Amino acid sequence: MKGYLGIDVGSVSTNLVIIDENDNLLTSHYLRTRGQPIRAVQEGIKKTGADSPENLEIAGVATTGSARRLAGVIAGADTVKNEITAHAVAASHIVPDVQTVLEIGGQDSKIIIIRNGIVVDFAMNTVCAAGTGSFLDHQAARLNVPIEEFGELALKSNNPVRIAGRCSVFAESDMIHKQQTGHALPDIIAGLSEALVRNYLNNVGKGKEILPPIVFQGGVAANPGIKASFEKALEEKVTVPPHFDVMGALGAALIAKRLMSRSDKPTRFLGFELSDFQYEANSFECEDCPNNCEIVNILVGGELHARWGSRCGKWDQIEEKRTG
Amino acid sequence: MTKIGIPRTLSYYTFYPLWKTFLEEIGLEVILSPPTNKKTLDLGVQETVNDACVPIKLYHGHVMALKDKVDFLFIPRLVKADDKNTFCPKFLGLPDMVRFSREDLPPIIDPTFRMKSLRASLFGFLYNIGRQFSASKTSIIQGYLRARKAHKKYHYLLNRGLFPSEAMENLNSPLREIDFPGPGKEELTLAVIGYPYSIFDPYISGNLLKNLQKMGIGIITPENISSKDLKTFSRYLPQNFFWYYSNRAAWAALHLINKAKKIDGIIHVTAFGCGPDAMLNKLLELEAKHHDQLPFLSISIDEHSGEAGILTRLEAFIDMLEHKKKAEGSKTA
Structure with a gap:
């Protein structure tokens, strides 16, 4: 087979x-x-x-x-x-007529617009990780809530607080303020979920035509609170595929x-x-020009297998021979 | 011989052959800073106000690379390219920004570049520089004529499809010996829109052009569009930009979208925090959308952007274009 x-x-x-x-x-x-x-x-x-x-x-x-x-x-x-x-490719396979893919992973997030089975537009977050899984992870730790329970707790909220999600640093001070003024935990968590979704739609989803069917995947799709926030913000049904975390x-x-x-x-x-196998990676700094590129060697059983990292390409020779 | 330093960025991509030819003609030795490298960027970030865009930070880095090697720094204050186009405010304040960044800089030569047109105002501008170095009238006139010729040839070569580095290398070669790119035989051709100092600096653009070429993509940039074609589209928008480079980028994109029609997509390279680009980027995005949903990718560069992140986006964009082309092909077949 x-x-x-x-x-x-x-x-x-x-x-x-x-x-x-x-x-x-x-x-x-x-x-x-x-x-x-x-x-x-x-x-x-x-x-x-x-x-x-x-x-x-x-x-x-x-x-x-x-x-x-x-x-x-x-x-x-x-x-x-x-x-x-x-x-x-994976989203189109599971939901053949999908038109929008929302993907939120650990450190990056993306939106993919598909029409008639072909990607027509996409965007990824820039350096800021405010709208990603690590942001949620971090805040969950702050609130002393295991990340697995985060989503269920958010669903219990009737009155989500408003938290600035533009930047994770601001979000954190905002969140502490809400805690100190006595808001209930589920309301704060639901507020955080909404902040993340708002940030995602304003940054990554800016100017994109989000049409159904919408598929939500990536590690953060495990969180039913975020899914609910997406559905509320987009006023559309959002599908989380069965294998959302390995798409x-x-x-x-x-x-x-x-x-x-x-x-x-x-x-x-x-x-x-x-x-x-014995894999080993080591690196050195090339001193041939002021770029001081960090060159990475990948060794398999002590033998140099691949190498990359130079801007000028001169150290990549081995790799090109192998794959070329 | 008196040494005068020119930073290899910003207006370098537009005016270097002109500056160099003239300054040498009046008896100065021109020293160009080395290509951007990690050290240039590090020093630039260190010496510049935090809010500046990365091209301005790079400029300071290039100044740092020159400061101990030259007697003077040549940092003209670029105000107006012609009667309609102004340079970005940071260009206007550039000599002051550099002057107050450090105390150990050589004297800065900062004549104000305010052109009605090159024909009308360039001589006066160069004449004042020449007098500052007590050059003879003959050498100033000679320098002016040669500098204009070099400038003209340089932009002619760019219009014929060369990139700035190639055009500078070939500045003294007879035309018949120059290998001009032919009509695109590439499967896909992209308009790479942006300012020359972002697009053509391989360090800060994450080697964008070379990576595209490696993927077999044909490239057209605003520098490759003739001023005649740009002028046609200077009457297209109800209101133009104030800024010289933004207008050039917008008009070039409009020309390629509306008239040339041979591009498969647009990549806009923009520096993080660039004010004019807040508008230009949106304009390009909407224009692309209105023309049969022409694929559009915006790439933002700053001092943190690594080649890997840019490459991921490029690869995905090219995948998308290839699939689109295949689907269109099977539809018509």
């Missing part, structure tokens, strides 16, 4: 998905990246391998997410795709399948054994 592996390595989570030839999802895993993308990928591959059917043969691999290039080298990916395309990986798996079914080349996948 043939399977296709998609790996999405983001700042907060690393997700792996395997689909079969009929696009059915066979396994899915969600792991915390914890700042160690190489280990996260290895661990994910190990778990995925253990969960897969005996006779499964991986026929294609694609990686996405902010560490897509690194993950691509580690796993031996057939293609490396940006996360916007991956999320759009990037699902998209990558679908991309791998489409690519490999058109090609007669064998996959470059290094096999589930790669979880036992």
